[in-house]
Amino acid sequence: MRNKCILALLLAAAFFLNACSGGGTGSGSGGSASDTTVPIITITGPTNASSYSTNSATLNLSGTASDNVGVTQITWSNDRGSNGTATGSSTWNANNITLQTGSNVITVTAHDAAGNISTDVLTVSYSTGTSTDSTPPTVTISTPTSAATYNTSSGTINLSGSAADNVGVTQVTWSNDRGGNGTAVGTTSWNANNIALQTGSNVITVTARDAAGNVNTDALTVTYSTGTTGDTTPPTVTISSPTSTATYSTSSSTLNIGGSAADNVGVTQVTWANDRGGSGNASGTTSWTVTNITLQSGSNVITLTARDAAGNMSTDVLTVTYTAPDTTPPTVSSTTPISGAGNVSISGAITVSFSEIMSAASITTTTFTLNGVSCSVSVNGASATFTPSSALASSTTYTATIVGGSNGVKDAAGNALASNYSWTFTTSAPLACSSSTILCVDDSAGAATQEYSTIQSAVNVARPGDTVLVYDGTYSGFTIAASGNPSNRIVIKAQGSSALINQANSSGEGITINNASYVTIEGFTITGMSGYGLATHNATPDNPMHGLIVRNNTVQNSGSTNIYLSEVADSLVEGNSASGSAASHGIYLANGGSDNTILRGNRCFNNAKNGIHFNGDLSVGGDGLHSGLTIENNILYSNTDNGLDMDGVQDSLIQNNVIYKNGRNALRAFQIDAAAGPKNLKIVNNTLLAPSGGGWALKLSEDLGGHTIFNNILLSDSASGSISVANTNFISNNNALVGRLSFNGESTVIDLIAWITAGYDANSFVTTPSSLFVSVPTDNYQLKAGAPAINNGRTSLNSVTAPATDILNI
Numbered sequence: 001m002r003n004k005c006i007l008a009l010l011l012a013a014a015f016f017l018n019a020c021s022g023g024g025t026g027s028g029s030g031g032s033a034s035d036t037t038v039p040i041i042t043i044t045g046p047t048n049a050s051s052y053s054t055n056s057a058t059l060n061l062s063g064t065a066s067d068n069v070g071v072t073q074i075t076w077s078n079d080r081g082s083n084g085t086a087t088g089s090s091t092w093n094a095n096n097i098t099l100q101t102g103s104n105v106i107t108v109t110a111h112d113a114a115g116n117i118s119t120d121v122l123t124v125s126y127s128t129g130t131s132t133d134s135t136p137p138t139v140t141i142s143t144p145t146s147a148a149t150y151n152t153s154s155g156t157i158n159l160s161g162s163a164a165d166n167v168g169v170t171q172v173t174w175s176n177d178r179g180g181n182g183t184a185v186g187t188t189s190w191n192a193n194n195i196a197l198q199t200g201s202n203v204i205t206v207t208a209r210d211a212a213g214n215v216n217t218d219a220l221t222v223t224y225s226t227g228t229t230g231d232t233t234p235p236t237v238t239i240s241s242p243t244s245t246a247t248y249s250t251s252s253s254t255l256n257i258g259g260s261a262a263d264n265v266g267v268t269q270v271t272w273a274n275d276r277g278g279s280g281n282a283s284g285t286t287s288w289t290v291t292n293i294t295l296q297s298g299s300n301v302i303t304l305t306a307r308d309a310a311g312n313m314s315t316d317v318l319t320v321t322y323t324a325p326d327t328t329p330p331t332v333s334s335t336t337p338i339s340g341a342g343n344v345s346i347s348g349a350i351t352v353s354f355s356e357i358m359s360a361a362s363i364t365t366t367t368f369t370l371n372g373v374s375c376s377v378s379v380n381g382a383s384a385t386f387t388p389s390s391a392l393a394s395s396t397t398y399t400a401t402i403v404g405g406s407n408g409v410k411d412a413a414g415n416a417l418a419s420n421y422s423w424t425f426t427t428s429a430p431l432a433c434s435s436s437t438i439l440c441v442d443d444s445a446g447a448a449t450q451e452y453s454t455i456q457s458a459v460n461v462a463r464p465g466d467t468v469l470v471y472d473g474t475y476s477g478f479t480i481a482a483s484g485n486p487s488n489r490i491v492i493k494a495q496g497s498s499a500l501i502n503q504a505n506s507s508g509e510g511i512t513i514n515n516a517s518y519v520t521i522e523g524f525t526i527t528g529m530s531g532y533g534l535a536t537h538n539a540t541p542d543n544p545m546h547g548l549i550v551r552n553n554t555v556q557n558s559g560s561t562n563i564y565l566s567e568v569a570d571s572l573v574e575g576n577s578a579s580g581s582a583a584s585h586g587i588y589l590a591n592g593g594s595d596n597t598i599l600r601g602n603r604c605f606n607n608a609k610n611g612i613h614f615n616g617d618l619s620v621g622g623d624g625l626h627s628g629l630t631i632e633n634n635i636l637y638s639n640t641d642n643g644l645d646m647d648g649v650q651d652s653l654i655q656n657n658v659i660y661k662n663g664r665n666a667l668r669a670f671q672i673d674a675a676a677g678p679k680n681l682k683i684v685n686n687t688l689l690a691p692s693g694g695g696w697a698l699k700l701s702e703d704l705g706g707h708t709i710f711n712n713i714l715l716s717d718s719a720s721g722s723i724s725v726a727n728t729n730f731i732s733n734n735n736a737l738v739g740r741l742s743f744n745g746e747s748t749v750i751d752l753i754a755w756i757t758a759g760y761d762a763n764s765f766v767t768t769p770s771s772l773f774v775s776v777p778t779d780n781y782q783l784k785a786g787a788p789a790i791n792n793g794r795t796s797l798n799s800v801t802a803p804a805t806d807i808l809n810i
Contacts, residue, residue: 200311
């Protein structure tokens with residue numbers, strides 16, 4: 001199957017979206033005006049693959065098509081000539097399609113009543129048994145001249161010449177770059193008569209083909225003049241309607257455009273073209289109009305060209321942004337907690353994610369409720385958060401409700417949620433300090449929860465299966481050296497939201513994990529340490545710590561790295577905020593042995609070096625590499641060096657990260673201290689933005705290749721660019737780029753056309769931040785309506801599947 005998918009990125013200062021899902025959009029007239037859903041068409045016979053080889057001169061095609069309203073017609077065309085209409089609609093067939101020797105690209109198109117269309121393509125190679133023939137024929141134009149140029153005052157021209165081949169010439173064709181094409185009469189001796197010429201230069205190309213599909217060409221440039229050959233003054237052309245400015249926005253799927261043109265001798269023709277498809281002639285010359293130009297969703301660059309009799313021409317351009325009216329009501333995509341959840345924290349917030357951007361004004365404490373609970377409500381794009389004013393009751397079932405209908409929540413276009421959406425969850429039973437496995441810490445003297453007054457005193461006696469529960473207060477740091485096990489962890493967690501560690505332990509750190517495994521550290525605020533904020537020590541690359549969970553901590557303003565994890569394997573680093581390191585990184589995963597660890601949902605900003613840093617460091621021992629990592633849903637910004645900095649990372653997944661406004665590269669992978677450079681990285685659905693004065697969006701050096709790179713937004717305002725690799729063994733596709741790329745470690749920088757021509761890509765496209773995002777100056781990286789990234793992604797590439805949900809679990 002050749003599936004289309006949506007590369008949807010929803011990025012805001014606090015919450016961001018980067019998703020790939022099936023579907024597409026379209027527009028047209030007829031039927032229901034609100035139908036913008038394109039049909040789906042699939043070729044199933046003679047194959048459902050993208051290519052097919054045959055030695056038969058004709059082909060029978062068949063397949064299926066579907067539409068939300070109904071498929072009205074199936075048509076087909078062969079790029080080597082011929083087209084027609086298939087029989088049937090939901091099940092269709094097209095028989096006896098004539099093939100030409102060599103490659104035939106057969107395009108099948110499904111139409112619906114609203115004018116929406118969708119296509120599937122099969123490339124058919126037809127061979128007559130001479131496939132081993134790789135020798136191209138020769139072709140020569142001899143009449144009206146054997147020279148490369150020819151001048152005439154006749155509006156038509158007759159060509160003739162000869163062709164030869166080691167096996168045999170099967171066909172001679174011609175084409176004019178100013179319009180027109182056809183098949184010559186004859187092969188070894190051929191002629192093509194009455195070829196129409198346009199005033200000015202006409203490049204006539206004659207192509208000879210043999211039975212194996214080999215081709216060769218000869219060309220003649222014909223200048224057709226009507227007696228004004230001395231005229232070198234181009235005409236002028238001006239667009240005045242619907243606007244005289246350079247840009248125009250509309251919610252109509254068609255456009256009428258008008259203007260004027262002038263020339264010192266006379267304007268002979270005004271033509272138009274849309275870079276998204278479609279072209280034609282305007283009505284009139286000095287005063288001209290074009291009606292019913294079909295627009296595609298997003299940006300449409302309309303170019304008007306005026307020509308005079310001498311072939312001089314000039315252009316005017318209007319960039320039209322078409323946004324289809326939004327008439328689709330929003331839906332609830334997910335909730336936290338999920339419906340029916342049990343053992344829910346009494347201090348957590350309740351969140352709901354919608355299918356699209358919502359109107360913040362419509363989501364209030366009246367339209368987002370939790371039975372019997374007062375709260376505050378906040379909205380970020382497609383997500384809303386209900387924060388209770390106080391802790392929920394333990395062991396209680398609650399019902400959360402999102403109000404629908406005309407008085408309920410609405411999307412940004414004013415469409416209402418169809419009906420009320422409710423779900424229930426049950427809070428956890430209270431942790432009893434009297435339990436032998438709950439060790440309660442409280443800095444308030446005399447409190448009922450003060451079994452221990454310091455965290456260290458409770459940690460010193462904790463054993464596998466124990467939870468050290470730290471109540472709100474201000475504490476000194478601590479060190480844990482005891483390990484739990486996979487079945488019975490040692491958990492050290494804040495009971496509320498204000499357990500603050502602002503005094504260092506004996507190591508000058510907030511929290512030290514000393515060669516201990518299966519330990520959870522959760523919910524603390526650690527600030528102002530002279531060394532690391534939270535750190536692991538004293539394991540080895542050959543015998544690392546296992547099963548650590550470092551979750552939902554705020555670590556800030558440390559003298560060194562905020563969260564430093566050395567020789568840590570099979571662990572989870574999730575939901576932490578790491579900011580303001582005075583001399584180093586936000587999060588640092590160090591040394592060999594730190595494999596199969598997940599870094600998810602962390603926010604790293606304003607650090608003196610990198611947001612997240614990895615260093616295999618072979619000198620410490622082990623293999624000097626990091627492998628099996630999952631790096632996802634992290635937000636990294638305003639760090640002095642790179643957003644994501646990886647020395648010796650291999651065989652790892654990097655997806656759904658948002659990285660912007662860092663001092664150098666957004667993502668850099670390399671080898672300095674590690675045993676080897678990057679290899680087999682899966683880089684999917686990320687938004688990587690390098691600022692002016694910075695570096696590359698994605699830079700891979702000391703590169704061993706094997707990477708899969710797709711569905712990313714990779715933009716750079718610097719003199720660098722989108723992608724720099726140092727090994728050409730990679731696959732890249734469906735990325736949003738600037739037109740600067742390098743395949744040899746920055747030695748050569750090429751544009752996207754050269755990148756695609758070299759075989760490094762097929763479906764990526766060039767764009768700009770202003771074309772994609774709502775407001776770059778205010779860090780609102782939400783995709784605006786009609787952004788070209790929409791409908792330009794894919795579900796998988798090279799056996800790598802794009803994530804099913806985005807950073808908001810939509």
